[in-house]
Amino acid sequence: MEDTGSIVAFWLLAALTVGAALGVAAVRDLIRAVVLLITSFLGVAGLYITLSADFVAVAQVLIYAGAISVLILFAIMLTPRASRDNAETFLQAPGLLLAGLVAFTIAFVSLEADWSVVEREGFEETASVIGEALLSKYVLPFEMASVLLLVSMLGAIVLVRPEGTPEEEE
Amino acid sequence: MSVELEHYLVVGALLFGIGIYMALAKRNFVGVLMGIELMFNAVSLTFVAFSRFVDSAEPLSGHVFVVFVITVAAAEAAVALALAVLVYRNRGTIDMDRMNLLKW
Amino acid sequence: MPPLAEWYDLRDLGNAVGAFLDWIRDQGAPDWVPYVVSGVIGILAILVWLLLSQLSFIWIERRVIGRMQSRIGPNRVGPRGLLQPIADTIKLFLKEAITNRHADRPLFWAAPILIFLPALTVFAVIPFGSGMSLADLNVGVLFVIAVSSVNTMAVFVAGWASNNKFALLGAMRTVAMLISYELIQVLALLGIAVFAGSMRIGAIVDWQSHFNTWLLFLQPLALVSFIIASSVEIGRSPMDISEAESEIVAGYHTEYSGIKFGFFYTAEYFAGFAISAITVALYLGGWTAWGLEEWVPGWLLFLAKLYLVFFLFVWTRGTLPRLRIDQLMAFAWKFLLPLALVNVLVTGAEVLIWREGDLSAGLALPIFGIVNAALAVALVIGWATFMGHLRPERRAKRAVLTQELGAIYYRRPAGPLGEA
Numbered sequence: 001m002e003d004t005g006s007i008v009a010f011w012l013l014a015a016l017t018v019g020a021a022l023g024v025a026a027v028r029d030l031i032r033a034v035v036l037l038i039t040s041f042l043g044v045a046g047l048y049i050t051l052s053a054d055f056v057a058v059a060q061v062l063i064y065a066g067a068i069s070v071l072i073l074f075a076i077m078l079t080p081r082a083s084r085d086n087a088e089t090f091l092q093a094p095g096l097l098l099a100g101l102v103a104f105t106i107a108f109v110s111l112e113a114d115w116s117v118v119e120r121e122g123f124e125e126t127a128s129v130i131g132e133a134l135l136s137k138y139v140l141p142f143e144m145a146s147v148l149l150l151v152s153m154l155g156a157i158v159l160v161r162p163e164g165t166p167e168e169e170e
Numbered sequence: 171m172s173v174e175l176e177h178y179l180v181v182g183a184l185l186f187g188i189g190i191y192m193a194l195a196k197r198n199f200v201g202v203l204m205g206i207e208l209m210f211n212a213v214s215l216t217f218v219a220f221s222r223f224v225d226s227a228e229p230l231s232g233h234v235f236v237v238f239v240i241t242v243a244a245a246e247a248a249v250a251l252a253l254a255v256l257v258y259r260n261r262g263t264i265d266m267d268r269m270n271l272l273k274w
Numbered sequence: 275m276p277p278l279a280e281w282y283d284l285r286d287l288g289n290a291v292g293a294f295l296d297w298i299r300d301q302g303a304p305d306w307v308p309y310v311v312s313g314v315i316g317i318l319a320i321l322v323w324l325l326l327s328q329l330s331f332i333w334i335e336r337r338v339i340g341r342m343q344s345r346i347g348p349n350r351v352g353p354r355g356l357l358q359p360i361a362d363t364i365k366l367f368l369k370e371a372i373t374n375r376h377a378d379r380p381l382f383w384a385a386p387i388l389i390f391l392p393a394l395t396v397f398a399v400i401p402f403g404s405g406m407s408l409a410d411l412n413v414g415v416l417f418v419i420a421v422s423s424v425n426t427m428a429v430f431v432a433g434w435a436s437n438n439k440f441a442l443l444g445a446m447r448t449v450a451m452l453i454s455y456e457l458i459q460v461l462a463l464l465g466i467a468v469f470a471g472s473m474r475i476g477a478i479v480d481w482q483s484h485f486n487t488w489l490l491f492l493q494p495l496a497l498v499s500f501i502i503a504s505s506v507e508i509g510r511s512p513m514d515i516s517e518a519e520s521e522i523v524a525g526y527h528t529e530y531s532g533i534k535f536g537f538f539y540t541a542e543y544f545a546g547f548a549i550s551a552i553t554v555a556l557y558l559g560g561w562t563a564w565g566l567e568e569w570v571p572g573w574l575l576f577l578a579k580l581y582l583v584f585f586l587f588v589w590t591r592g593t594l595p596r597l598r599i600d601q602l603m604a605f606a607w608k609f610l611l612p613l614a615l616v617n618v619l620v621t622g623a624e625v626l627i628w629r630e631g632d633l634s635a636g637l638a639l640p641i642f643g644i645v646n647a648a649l650a651v652a653l654v655i656g657w658a659t660f661m662g663h664l665r666p667e668r669r670a671k672r673a674v675l676t677q678e679l680g681a682i683y684y685r686r687p688a689g690p691l692g693e694a
Contacts (some may be wrong), residue, residue, distance in 0.1 A: 002172035004306070010195045014181045021208055035381060037204050038427055040185075044211050047178065050213045050230060056214075056236050058416045063240050066423025066456070068207065068247045070449060073430055074201055075251035079258045088195045089267050095195030103187025103321055110179030118177055118225035124249040125412045127473055129230045130237065138234055145241045150247035156252035167672070 001050075009050050017043030034072055041065045052122035055130055071097040178219035185212035199254045199264040210243045227245065285571040288405055291315055316408045328543040329359040331584065338585075339592035359364050363536070371532030374437055381435035386537035388428035388532065392421045393544035400551045401476050402571035403561045414475040415463050419456065419550055422507055425545070426452045432538075433526035445526030445600050448509065454606040455503040461614035464501035465493045465621040466556050479560035482693045485635050491643045495650035497557045499610050501586070504553070506602065508545040510587055513597055545559040550583040551576075558583070606660060614651055620649060 001007070020040035024033045041064040048057035076084065088095075123129075134142045179189055192205025214236040221232025258264050279677035283289050294315075295308040333348070333356060340347025373382060381552050399414040401407040411417050426449050433445020466489055467473050470481040482489055490497050506513040527538045554560060561572030597605070624645070628638045681687060 001174075001191065007171070008175055010177060018181060018184050018188075021185055024204055024208070025188055025196075026193050029234070029378075030200065031378070033201070033204065035384075035427075037207070037433060041211065042424075044185075044215055046219055047181070047215060050173075051178070051218050051234055053218045053222070053236075054411060054413045055416070056240075058413045058420045059237060059240055060214075062243055062416065062420035062423050064207070064211070066420065066426055067453065069253050070202060070426055070430065070453060071247050072203065074432075074446075074449075075203075075254050078255050078262050079200070080262075081272050083198050083264055085198075086201055087197045089197045092195045095191050098194065098199050099187040099191035102190055103183045104319050106183035106186060107180045110183065111176050115175055115220075115223070116225045117223050120222070120229075122222070123230070123273055126230055126233055127416075129262070130233050133230060134237070141238055145238055148176075149241065149245050152249045153178075158222045159249075159252040160255050161245055161341065 008048055013043050013046040017047065028086055029087045030076055031073070033086050034069060034076065037072075037150070038065050038069045041069070049091075049100065053126060055127040175176055175219055175223040179224075180213045182216040184220070185209075185215065189250060197266050199257065199266060200251075202266065203250050206250075207247065209241060222237070231244050285567070286404055286406065287319075287571075287573065288403075289641065290346065319409070321394075324394075324547060327547060327581075329363070330360060331543060331588075332359040333595070334585075335591070338588055342589075342592035346376065355365045365371045366533055366536035366539075369532040369535075371534050372529075373530060373684060376437045377529065378435040378437065382529075383534075385428060385432035385435055386534045386541075388431060389425065389541045390537055392425045392428070393541045393548055396548040397551065399475055400548075400555055401479055401560055402576050404567075405476075406561075406573060407476060409541060410474060410476040410548045413473050415467055415473040415478075415556070418459050418548075422459070423456055425507070426456075432530070436526070436528050438531035439527050442526070448526055451506055451513070451599065451602055451606075454603060455506040455515050455610075457497050457502040458606060458610045458614050459507065461611075461618055462493075462496040462503065463556065463620050465496045468618070468625050470619050471492070475555050477562075478556055479562060482559045483562035485639060486564060487639055487643075487689070488557065490559075490644055492558070492639065495653065496621075497553070498650070499614050499617070500557070501549075501553065503606075504549040505587060508542060510542070510546060510591055513602060519640045521541075523557050546584055546587055547580065550587070550606050551579045553583050554569070554579040571680070573647055601644070605640060609657065616649075616653060622645065664670055 002012075017040050020036045023036040024040065026034060027033045044096060045057045045060040045065070048054075048060060054102065172233045189205045189208030189212060192208065193202050194203050194205075196205060200239040217239070220242055254264055256270070261268065291312060295312055298308055298311060336358065337347040339354065348358040351357045351361045373379065396418050398408040399411050399417050401410065417492060429448050429452065430445050433441045433443075433448075436442070466478060469489060469492060470478040472478065472481075478489070530538060547649055554576060561576040563570075563575050567575060622636075624642050627633070629643075631638075
């Protein structure tokens with residue numbers, strides 16, 4: 001992608017995403033970390049749009065920034081105030097080393113490998129193709145994903161029910 | 171200079187590294203979860219970048235993968251946060267340094 | 275009469291803009307200048323129109339609600355109170371925008387901006403006329419929902435950053451309300467996408483004009499669900515729990531004063547216009563009106579329909595009492611969600627029969643319309659009866675204090691409706 005718009009968009013969005021992710025790790029307040037996480041999610045959605053993945057970008061905003069972030073915030077509300085300081089454990093230095101090594105390895109492989117890149121103009125409409133694929137070739141994972149969502153929903157509800165709740169009448 | 175596949179892969183690698191750091195080194199359970207979500211994002215970005223740039227018979231299979239990754243991430247976040255609430259209820263803390271019941 | 279493509283043909287405002295851009299190009303500007311200029315013109319036009327509409331509707335809403343409540347409404351400032359919006363705006367600008375000492379300052383200042391963004395961004399995908407949309411995305415319908423879901427986060431950040439227990443409580447209640455009704459919005463819009471075969475809003479408007487019908491006639495249940503869910507999403511009465519002064523002071527924007535509150539106030543109006551625009555584009559045929567758009571500019575028809583739908587919101591605000599939060603949540607999960615699911619199922623079955631049976635549109639669509647309307651009425655009444663909403667003991671009775679006082683005053687035994 002050589003046009004100026006794509007280049008500027010990519011660099012801005014990449015800086016936003018990686019900067020916000022660094023902020024999530026470094027900020028001292030957990031709520032601000034979550035807000036920065038949402039910014040990072042929106043940055044990734046923007047990167048999807050530069051890759052002409054419109055359906056995936058919109059799904060990313062809808063699910064990650066709209067639902068999972070709210071879930072994380074509610075969980076923070078339900079947990080003690082004293083531990084909302086986004087501190088690190090004693091594994092900070094080894095964690096940093098390992099993270100650096102992993103990131104370096106992946107970056108090295110991606111820069112050195114010879115991907116069979118093809119010149120393409122960008123997809124026109126992804127939603128209908130994804131829909132067809134989901135119902136033809138990937139129908140088994142699709143059905144299993146719905147079962148998985150049902151199970152996780154039931155599991156989350158059952159797990160956090162307070163003990164000794166009387167049976168609701170209705 | 172143009173934007174190529176490698177740029178997106180490096181961004182994905184950086185996000186993945188930050189996610190691993192947070193998953194390993196954060197004291198709060200929710201911090202660990204945020205690291206895991208960052209790792210999911212990095213992987214999804216890599217999939218979509220590959221699907222855009224690389225030659226393939228079915229170019230959009232990367233997008234289908236990402237849809238499933240997003241779905242599984244949502245389900246996993248729900249259960250993980252339910253577990254966080256439960257752990258707080260039973261142990262009074264969500265400090266990862268105290269979660270060492272399985273140690274020898 | 276097809277569009278003339280002359281710059282004075284107002285039926286497509288893009289003609290005038292196109293002539294201007296050609297003039298710029300003839301002056302020898304580089305290639306990206308017309309592109310950027312057209313975007314800027316579109317954004318400015320939408321912003322100016324939104325602000326003017328909002329100012330007008332402040333006056334209209336307060337006068338109309340005043341008349342509905344048998345009072346006059348604002349009539350002090352200017353003739354018939356017409357300058358009231360200007361007075362309101364000046365007041366908001368001049369009021370001191372207080373920030374608490376212990377509020378989370380960056381988040382506190384970011385929240386009004388964050389709440390503004392979804393309301394504005396939605397207007398990018400709405401076709402105001404033929405070819406008059408800023409960005410006719412292929413996933414337009416999903417884009418609208420996704421952008422509205424960012425509203426949830428903005429509300430929470432506003433409530434949290436105020437460092438105020440009432441604000442936080444109001445914000446959490448509002449967020450619970452918003453995420454429940456988001457699901458119903460998506461399901462209501464799913465029926466539209468199934469009929470039109472595309473999520474692009476321009477394609478849906480073209481489908482409606484091609485088959486000479488409005489999707490309102492084919493999906494009455496979805497329209498009603500969408501309007502109810504959207505009025506909850508934007509926090510308007512009768513679902514304005516988030517800002518009910520008698521309950522929670524002012525909910526998540528308690529601590530905001532001055533122009534920061536002005537942002538919240540304006541964003542609520544903009545969101546109302548956005549929802550009306552989406553309803554008009556998807557359910558009411560957008561800028562088409564059975565051929566009238568060849569004489570009258572399409573965007574005028576669009577704006578007229580938009581104001582009518584927004585007037586519907588104003589009307590319900592003046593008429594219906596506020597719902598409690600538990601009533602609201604029960605209504606969403608127990609009533610609207612099953613109805614929306616059944617609607618999606620029936621819509622899918624209908625489209626399948628239409629495609630597989632190879633029926634003609636003139637035969638299939640009226641049948642579908644009648645079936646859907648009958649199903650909507652039957653489902654609403656049947657489900658409400660099944661859930662027990664229409665049982666005699668559920669009907670509203672007078673409050674206890676009123677019963678007691680009524681018994682004392684009328685010298686009758688106390689009881690519901692005065693009986694023993």
